[in-house]
Amino acid sequence: MPMITTAPTGSPAPVQPAAPGSASAPAASAANNAEASGFTGSDFQTFLRMLTTQIQNQDPLNPIESSDFAVQLATFSGVEQQVRTNQLLESLNAQRAGGLDSAAGWIGKEVRTTAPVAYDGRPISLSIEPASGATSVQLVTLDALGKEVQRQTLPARAGEVAWDSRNGAGTALPNGLYSFKLVSLKGEDILHTGAVGAYARVTGAELTSKGVSLILPGGASTLESEVTALRSPA
Incomplete structure (x- = not known):
C-alpha cells in the first residue's frame, strides 16, 4: 500500500530564497x-x-512596500x-x-553718487565730465520725481562745479532732493547724455534688500553700486 506523506496542518509553505541581488x-x-x-x-x-x-532585516513574509x-x-x-x-x-x-x-568706515566721508542728493541752500559739488569732442555742455537738474526743473549751459571743461540752484536769471530752486545729468554737445549735435556725480557726506549705513545703503543728509541715500568716488571732506 503506498505511503502518503502530508505536511503538518497550519505549517507555512516553504520560503523560496530570494534571487541574488533582489534584496538590494x-x-x-x-x-x-x-x-x-x-x-x-x-x-x-x-x-x-x-x-x-x-x-x-525585513520580514520576508511581510516585505517593505x-x-x-x-x-x-x-x-x-x-x-x-x-x-x-x-x-x-x-x-x-x-x-x-x-x-x-566695510561701509562703516565711510561714515563721515563724502561719496560721489549719481543718486539724488539733498540741497539745503548750500552749494553742491558736481563732477563734470564732458564727452570727447564736445564744444559745450548742458547741466540738467531733475527733481525727486525725475522731472527736469532746470537746464544750464556750461563750458566744456572737466572738473568740479559748485551748483547753487540758481539759473542765469537768478531764480533759485527750493530745498529738496535733486539729481543731475550732463548733455555733451558738438555744435547743436548731442554727443552723449549721462548722469552727473554729486558729492554728499555719509551719515550712516544700513542693510536693504538691494545691498548696503549709505544714508546721506536731508533724507537722501545711495547704494554702494551708485558710488563712483570716496574722499575726506574739505
Whole structure:
C-alpha cells in the first residue's frame, strides 16, 4: 500500500530564497533616484547604509512596500534641501554683514553718487565730465520725481562745479532732493547724455534688500553700486 506523506496542518509553505541581488533592488532604485536628484556626500551614503540594513532585516513574509522606500527618499530629499537652504542663508547673511562692516568706515566721508542728493541752500559739488569732442555742455537738474526743473549751459571743461540752484536769471530752486545729468554737445549735435556725480557726506549705513545703503543728509541715500568716488571732506 503506498505511503502518503502530508505536511503538518497550519505549517507555512516553504520560503523560496530570494534571487541574488533582489534584496538590494530597492536600495539600487533609491540610489538611482538620488543620483537623478543630485544627492552627493557622506549624508546620502549614511542614508543608503541605513536603508540597506533595513532591507536585510525585513520580514520576508511581510516585505517593505516599494512605496515606503519612495516616502523615505522623499523625506531625505526635503531635509537635505532645507539644510542647503539654511547654509545659503547663513552665507548671504555673512556677506551682507561683511559689507556693512566695510561701509562703516565711510561714515563721515563724502561719496560721489549719481543718486539724488539733498540741497539745503548750500552749494553742491558736481563732477563734470564732458564727452570727447564736445564744444559745450548742458547741466540738467531733475527733481525727486525725475522731472527736469532746470537746464544750464556750461563750458566744456572737466572738473568740479559748485551748483547753487540758481539759473542765469537768478531764480533759485527750493530745498529738496535733486539729481543731475550732463548733455555733451558738438555744435547743436548731442554727443552723449549721462548722469552727473554729486558729492554728499555719509551719515550712516544700513542693510536693504538691494545691498548696503549709505544714508546721506536731508533724507537722501545711495547704494554702494551708485558710488563712483570716496574722499575726506574739505
